[in-house]
Amino acid sequence: MAKKKEENGQPTMSTQDAQKSADQNGQTDLPAVDRVPVRKAYKMYVGGAFIRSESGRYTQVAEAPGLSTKENVCRASRKDGRDAVKAALGAWEGWAARTAFNRGQILYRLGEMMEARKSELVGSLVNGGLSRDEAERETLASIDRAIAYAGWCDKYQSLFSSLNPVGGPHFNFTSPESMGVVTIAAPTRPALLGLVGSILPVIASGNTCVVLASEADPRTAVVFSETLATSDLPGGVVNILTGQVKEVLPHLAKHMEVAALDLHGVDGSVAKGAEESAVINVKRVRNRNLTAAEWYNAEAAESPRWIERFVEMKTVWHPAGQ
Amino acid sequence: MVTTEPKESAAKKPANELAIQFGSAWEYAPAPETPDHVKIEPRYELFIGGKWQAPHSKKYFDTISPSTEEKLSEVAEADATDIDNAVKAARVAYEKYWSKLRPIDRGKYVYRISRALQEKARELAIVESMDGGKPIKESRDFDVVQAAAHFFYYAGWADKLAYAFPGRNPRALGVAGQVIPWNFPLLMAAWKLAPALATGNTCVLKPAETTPLTALLLAKIIEECDLPPGVVNIVTGAGATGAALVGHPDVDKVAFTGSTDVGKRIQKAIAGSKKKITLELGGKAANIVFADAPLDQAIEGIIGGIFFNQGHVCCAGSRLLVEESAAPAVIRKLKDRMATLRLGDPLDKNTDVGAINSKMQLEKIRELCASGEKEGAERFSAPCAMPKRGYWFAPTIFTGVSQSHRIAREEIFGPVLAVQTFRTPEEAIEKANNTMYGLSAGIWTDKGSKSFWVAQRLKAGVVWANTYNKFDPSSPFGGFKESGFGREGGRQGLLAYLEVD
Structure with a gap:
């Protein structure tokens, strides 16, 4: 972008305008501008803060389909992955200790923030390659998913728990608890609905997560993380890295503080490698490869089974007597 | 049964100084189950x-x-x-x-x-x-x-x-x-x-x-x-x-x-x-005993927790965490109770502790116990006569165990208990969770709110409060x-x- 400015020798308007002008008038003869737009740096979201990769690396993506202008997206490193796990681990105890009602309110607040930033999310998906109709459909489905999981936060326990009729004078019950830090490799598409739909069931039960965002549309993950940042979600509960799954996932799969892996459509050899590395601390590995249609099927995708995959069942015994 | 609190650690006292001395009054006549009608094919x-x-x-x-x-x-x-x-x-x-x-x-x-x-x-x-x-x-x-x-x-x-x-x-x-x-x-x-x-x-x-x-x-x-x-x-x-x-x-x-x-x-x-x-x-369960626990019940729970099935139990309460103020009394009572355990013929109905499952397992238990002694923990083994043939290991506890000792970290899968102390509930939880395992845990306290507070914080699939090693088909088990x-x-x-x- 800076390079382009130098070539032009004058500031541009929005990139689209500049593109149009360039097409019509050639590079050296641009119309005067009313205002120079402010561009956005797309940072990763770790520990409640927006950060660049410690590695200083970035990937360039077209600002929008068909445009030659590029935007820079951070390319996460192994160290970024470790930092994100540290943030997630630090946030776990507090998040899991929140009341279920409070977690539900925060996820509902997330839905509110997404609704408020609807046009921004739609715009980002359009820039990521979707038609406006597709982008709107995906955004609305994502918002609804947040509302659906907000409701699950204080209800799945009643469905998964049991009072067990043991053959003796004991009070015995089983209830679900969070596992800890879950590493999520989000699906490539749908970039937003898949991201939201994979994060929500993981955090609804008190887990925290490190998410490797879609490589097809990483910017939408960043825009989404801005809704997370304004939704009262404690920093570190969701950490979103942009970059290459095949580069970062193998390190996270080996990380001793990661309790589980949630792999969405991860390439076969990368997934197998991650499953093998997961053995180091007996990580729970879940593979989930849904089609776009399945992500949009609310009844199936909002099933509590997705929460059930990342809870541990704890059984408590106590004698009953005088 | 137990008369006084010990004035000092009883760890090195020989068996004949134990509080309970039944002598020949508590010898059991053999009561073997007869295997006569059991037919094992060659x-x-x-x-x-x-x-x-x-x-x-x-x-x-x-x-x-x-x-x-x-x-x-x-x-x-x-x-x-x-x-x-x-x-x-x-x-x-x-x-x-x-x-x-x-x-x-x-x-x-x-x-x-x-x-x-x-x-x-x-x-x-x-x-x-x-x-x-x-x-x-x-x-x-x-x-x-x-x-x-x-x-x-x-x-x-x-x-x-x-x-x-x-x-x-x-x-x-x-x-x-x-x-x-x-x-x-x-x-x-x-x-x-x-x-x-x-x-x-x-x-x-x-x-x-x-x-x-x-x-x-x-x-x-x-x-x-x-x-x-x-x-x-x-x-x-x-x-x-x-x-x-x-x-x-x-x-x-x-x-x-x-x-x-x-x-x-x-x-x-x-x-x-x-x-x-x-x-x-595997497991390396912490059995946490608070000072307000009903101690005599807790002792039975500790004994059952570690010596049930010769300690060949993945959820065995193999780490005893005792609140410091109660530790002398608990250790004393534990040793006294250990002295009454009857080791021997598995087919005898009086037997409390049977044989170690295999020679290989016996060697593993011995090796870990040797490391416990070498690393500085104090060993006490119940005084009991060992049959001449077969694989046997006397019920054993180690006191003065620190978190880094192998006997506090590795699964022994034998009748060996590592005893540690703590001062606050937070410290107990910290120590209990400081392990790669998370199968089970025990809590002994007379305070209901405390037992649930601790149970919520233990990273273990099964938590026994004021009981231990209880199982039932309707009760989920796992780590x-x-x-x-x-x-x-x-x-x-x-x-x-x-x-x-």
């Missing part, structure tokens, strides 16, 4: 496709009694060819019979197994104690009873799966490959087979190489129950046999109970496959962290063998 073949088949390798290995070192029988060693035959038989049985049965009829077969176990309870208990070394009072009152109860419980689920997971279309997986340990041979077979069969799967089960006999008697029972051929296949062998089973490409589900080390190897071996897996692995994943028992235990929406 040789057992593989149970595949409803038939007893000689192994492809033509090899057999001995199974001995760890309490006498005498050979009881010899059993077939299954190789990859036998495993392939067994998996094929299970597949055919699944396609042809088991998946076509009405669920309630499937349940009836499982009920039959439960009933037959009850009818043959006595001989099963005797053989279990002979082959594994555990006291008859445990095999008789715990192992066999629980095994029958487990089949009975899951039999009833067979026709009710749609209610267990409403709207989620529960369906069987297919063929389950199951590998079980030597500490509760029959009970572990029940934990594996009962839910798998009730949910409509067929099974290939490999018992541990040191304790194959009760699983083979169970195969006989299953044969007598007229289950369709191949629904249950029982193949004996050692590690290579197990590896062939879990690695077989036509196995849909792998269930393993055993060490964390082997569990990790299995998890790795099936990485990238579509097999479903549950692992029930957090490196103690494995998946649950056995209860409605939750069905999930290990079902695909659900």
Whole structure:
């Protein structure tokens, strides 16, 4: 972008305008501008803060389909992955200790923030390659998913728990608890609905997560993380890295503080490698490869089974007597 | 019984200074269970496709009694060819019979197994104690009873799966490959087979190489129950046999109970496959005793927690965390109680502590205890006479144990307790959770709110509050962290063998 400015020798308007002008008038003869737009740096979201990769690396993506202008997206490193796990681990105890009602309110607040930033999310998906109709459909489905999981936060326990009729004078019950830090490799598409739909069931039960965002549309993950940042979600509960799954996932799969892996459509050899590395601390590995249609099927995708995959069942015994 | 608090650590006091001195007044006359009517065949073949088949390798290995070192029988060693035959038989049985049965009829077969176990309870208990070394009072009152109860419980689920997971279309997986340990041979077979069969799967089960006999008697029972051929296949062998089973490409589900080390190897071996897996692995449970606990009850719980089944229990309370102010009294009472434990003939109904399951295990226990002494912990072993033959290890506790000691970190799987102290509940939780394991834990306190507060914070799949080592078919069992994943028992235990929406 800076390079382009130098070539032009004058500031541009929005990139689209500049593109149009360039097409019509050639590079050296641009119309005067009313205002120079402010561009956005797309940072990763770790520990409640927006950060660049410690590695200083970035990937360039077209600002929008068909445009030659590029935007820079951070390319996460192994160290970024470790930092994100540290943030997630630090946030776990507090998040899991929140009341279920409070977690539900925060996820509902997330839905509110997404609704408020609807046009921004739609715009980002359009820039990521979707038609406006597709982008709107995906955004609305994502918002609804947040509302659906907000409701699950204080209800799945009643469905998964049991009072067990043991053959003796004991009070015995089983209830679900969070596992800890879950590493999520989000699906490539749908970039937003898949991201939201994979994060929500993981955090609804008190887990925290490190998410490797879609490589097809990483910017939408960043825009989404801005809704997370304004939704009262404690920093570190969701950490979103942009970059290459095949580069970062193998390190996270080996990380001793990661309790589980949630792999969405991860390439076969990368997934197998991650499953093998997961053995180091007996990580729970879940593979989930849904089609776009399945992500949009609310009844199936909002099933509590997705929460059930990342809870541990704890059984408590106590004698009953005088 | 205990008169005074000790003025100093009693760790090094010889046995004759223990508070309880019964002398000859508390000698028990032998009360042996007679094995007369128990018939152990000289040789057992593989149970595949409803038939007893000689192994492809033509090899057999001995199974001995760890309490006498005498050979009881010899059993077939299954190789990859036998495993392939067994998996094929299970597949055919699944396609042809088991998946076509009405669920309630499937349940009836499982009920039959439960009933037959009850009818043959006595001989099963005797053989279990002979082959594994555990006291008859445990095999008789715990192992066999629980095994029958487990089949009975899951039999009833067979026709009710749609209610267990409403709207989620529960369906069987297919063929389950199951590998079980030597500490509760029959009970572990029940934990594996009962839910798998009730949910409509067929099974290939490999018992541990040191304790194959009760699983083979169970195969006989299953044969007598007229289950369709191949629904249950029982193949004996050692590690290579197990590896062939879990690695077989036509196995849909792998269930393993055993060490964390082997569990990790299995998890790795099936990485990238579509097999479903549950692992029930090792543990290093903290048994936390607060100063306000009912101490005499707690002592019984601690004793049962670590010395039940010679400590060959994955959820054994092998780390005792005592609140510092109560530690002298607890340690004193513990030693006194240990002095009354009767070690010896597993078939004697008075026996509390039986034989160590194998020579290899005995050596492992000795090695870890030696490391405990070397690292500076103080050892106390109960004064008891050891039989001349067989594998024995006296109930032992270590005091002055620090968090870094191997005996505080590694699973000993023997009658050895590491004692540590704490000052605050937070410290107790910190220490209890400071382990790669997360299978179970114990809490002893008279304060209800505290027991639940602690239970919520312990990273363990089973928490016993003011009790220990309690099991029930309706109560889910399984670990957090490196103690494995998946649950056995209860409605939750069905999930290990079902695909659900």
